[in-house]
Amino acid sequence: MNTPPLRKDAVQNRHRIIEIARRYVDDGRPLQLNDVARTASIGVATVYRHFPTPEALLETIALPAIEKLLRRAEHALAEDDPWTALRDFLAAAIEVLLTDPAVSPVFAAATDALEDTSDCKRRLATAFAELLARAHAAGVIDSGVTESDMVPLMCGIAYAANIQSTLDPTERATLGLRYLDLLLTGLHRP
């Protein structure tokens, strides 16, 4: 099931595509494969061969940030106080969502283009479910709220902060953290 290693010109092209694509998402330009190919001075077909759809490319771009978030979740599991653990992780999540524009579309998407993305999201969901379960067990959070509420709610906060298109990314992140705080006040049972 494992694929043979890529040829060295292929890996080079792949990196170049990812590098150019990263600029596109950072600048908020739409990720059009033809366009990326031209900018990268690489044949269209090459880009399509590496990334069959814009989503696949976007997921590749977003993966490192999602993996980072996964590590944060696992790290949070080491924290003693369940509420602190949950809150800190959620703050990290908001920060990632608002800092890297590639991430939120990937979380919002119903289906994933890449196996890696699904894996990572699944593991993240597991870790987060554990964080939430501990908070529930300790009685520090509204008993009605589930894991399948939290992902959309986080995306919703990111969305709300992102609508403020006049603000720069840093300000948006701050705003997002404030919104999170409002929500958490609503969820917290001291």
Add this chain to the structure above:
Amino acid sequence: MNTPPLRKDAVQNRHRIIEIARRYVDDGRPLQLNDVARTASIGVATVYRHFPTPEALLETIALPAIEKLLRRAEHALAEDDPWTALRDFLAAAIEVLLTDPAVSPVFAAATDALEDTSDCKRRLATAFAELLARAHAAGVIDSGVTESDMVPLMCGIAYAANIQSTLDPTERATLGLRYLDLLLTGLHRP
């Protein structure tokens, strides 16, 4: 500045276009003007003449719902208790946002295609600002939250509820109201 009345064949076409377009948004299909024209058995140019962009058509579709919301806001201003007034209005807003798929993109858009839309949004903002000011004056709401927070937050809640693409519109509305409740718990100062 006021335009001459439309010819009767023109108004008929206009209605037909709106009627077809309404089906498109209700079904979640993308609102492509060429496509709408073909479905309506009307020339492409006619559609483009009435609605220069998809946004203009969408705003026309959404306007009645937004006007309804405006009336709800004005109605809420008659309510005595500032918190009840605010809460009821926000609940109505969520309900509209989640019931009519045309509305949230119009609110999320940074600029409006139609003068009418801008007018209506502006008046709604004014009424809402008044509701919020009363709540602040009565000290029943977090003092830091402003009107320019609330619109995005409402859109965020709608967005969060809409991500649950497996649910039907009614269930999504219920979910949205629950999310609103969580947020309001965080905002309320009894």
Add this chain to the structure above:
DNA sequence: ACCACAAACGGATGAGCCATCCGCTTCAAA
């Protein structure tokens, strides 16, 4: 060093969407 072949490349190309332009039709005021 060379060969052979698989892997990867690139761009020409056809399919499909968008929106405009302009010759024709229809309405309504006189």
Add this chain to the structure above:
DNA sequence: TTTGAAGCGGATGGCTCATCCGTTTGTGGT
């Protein structure tokens, strides 16, 4: 009924998308 302005429609050129296939390039074996 006439007349001209308002409205109509679809052919069309520009643009994006993604595939196909002839050519090039890297690699493992001799």
